[in-house]
Amino acid sequence: MTARHRTVSDDKPLAEGLARQLEQEIIDGVIRPGDELDERRLAERFGVSRTPIREALRRLGVERLIELRPRRSAIVRSLTAQNLAQMFEVLSGLESFAAECAARRMNQQQIEQLRSIHEETAAIVDAGDRDGFDRLNFQFHQAIYRGAGNPYLLEQLEGLRTKLAPYRRWLLRRLDRMRQSHNEHAVILEAIEAGDGARAATEMRRHICDPDRLVDFMMMEQAER
Amino acid sequence: MTARHRTVSDDKPLAEGLARQLEQEIIDGVIRPGDELDERRLAERFGVSRTPIREALRRLGVERLIELRPRRSAIVRSLTAQNLAQMFEVLSGLESFAAECAARRMNQQQIEQLRSIHEETAAIVDAGDRDGFDRLNFQFHQAIYRGAGNPYLLEQLEGLRTKLAPYRRWLLRRLDRMRQSHNEHAVILEAIEAGDGARAATEMRRHICDPDRLVDFMMMEQAER
DNA sequence: AACTACGTTTTGGTATACCAGATTTAATAT
DNA sequence: ATATTAAATCTGGTATACCAAAACGTAGTT
Incomplete structure (x- = not known):
């Protein structure tokens, strides 16, 4: 696909919105604990590149919603x-x-x-x-x-x-x-x-x-x- | 300079080390409160690309050592x-x-x-x-x-x-x-x-x-x- | 001389490409 | 059949390129 560059006319970083959306899906249980968050897959799904996805994952990591493992996919933390x-x-x-x-x-x-x-x-x-x-x-x-x-x-x-x-x-x-x-x-x-x-x-x-x-x-x- | 790609034989993320080094310089007062942290300049100085620098800055932002402003350089927080x-x-x-x-x-x-x-x-x-x-x-x-x-x-x-x-x-x-x-x-x-x-x-x-x-x-x- | 308007520069946000570590799978030897 | 190892592949880490929004500077107008 000829993936057009997303024109950024928003004044807010894309990553923030992505983080919130993923957060909601985790809370709602759409993405379940233990699920792997593949950066490429997510990028394709949201129609953006990996860069903002990475930033979003870091934020979620800081919020302890997901676990970032070196050289491994991030996984959703179990929120028992x-x-x-x-x-x-x-x-x-x-x-x-x-x-x-x-x-x-x-x-x-x-x-x-x-x-x-x-x-x-x-x-x-x-x-x-x-x-x-x-x-x-x-x-x-x-x-x-x-x-x-x-x-x-x-x-x-x-x-x-x-x-x-x-x-x-x-x-x-x-x-x-x-x-x-x-x-x-x-x-x-x-x-x-x-x-x-x-x-x-x-x-x-x-x-x-x-x-x-x-x-x-x-x-x-x-x-x- | 033909900036050779840094062979990453370390098992630790580059960004982490960069963050620690910048942190130390901020604490030591080499970089002073209010100073702007330009991503390109830092990248050139450390001989790496902007990507790991960005990650390092995010980490420092989370640690409240610097302030990240949208579309503006990050600045060192005053640590009174x-x-x-x-x-x-x-x-x-x-x-x-x-x-x-x-x-x-x-x-x-x-x-x-x-x-x-x-x-x-x-x-x-x-x-x-x-x-x-x-x-x-x-x-x-x-x-x-x-x-x-x-x-x-x-x-x-x-x-x-x-x-x-x-x-x-x-x-x-x-x-x-x-x-x-x-x-x-x-x-x-x-x-x-x-x-x-x-x-x-x-x-x-x-x-x-x-x-x-x-x-x-x-x-x-x-x-x- | 001061102020506005426009063009230039600077700089962060995003996309894409490539590399290396980790995992998996398959093939081979025992 | 099992264990060991090597090749394929998956995936995150990094580098580079491009775009757009601010910041800056300059010229033109009043």
């Missing part, structure tokens, strides 16, 4: 319930640490903003607006990240959270945790307002996940299939 | 004392979390191994063997990572620790903290043996860094120049 639970556990560790820092460092204005997000959420919960809740929920957590006053921590958290976002939404829906989540937010907010770092950390960890229960839940899901 | 302190703070958060998990999850055999590493270190400290201390110090922490029973956490920690290793060694030498560090290890070990997660976490955080004092120290260093 256990793996997911482990990632959530790390997230809980970082989030609770952020909450602890935030409790010590947030100024009055930041606290007020956090409270206003929290109070705005109440109406959303009553209305049962799931998308709205997702949005405000994210804002609540992000306000705490920023309040921790550590840009590197913020980066790490946003990265991990983005990676886990699809699973998180799925879990939240299945567990229908909106109301409980909102109540837990209230406790965390209280600890931050009191400047009680230790308690903020503890409550945040409990809020993000009870890893054991999470694993139990996901195991059940797996058994259902 | 504050930045470093922030990374160490995140490290302390993850390490203390690992210590907490380890205290709850390590089995008797793992604890014994940890203790044996600790006791082996005592002689090294007395001998003033800095390299030996670095090695055993790493083993001590790694034993805790593994003891946390969360492979993802282990990955994150090893990655972050590797990234910070050059600075850590520098700091340890300047502060001559060997003996104090060893004593702190003793307290952490004790907490783990007692299964006291909270205390293990607290002591570990204190051990990794007192961020404020760390910043103070690095600010002084900067002022010296």
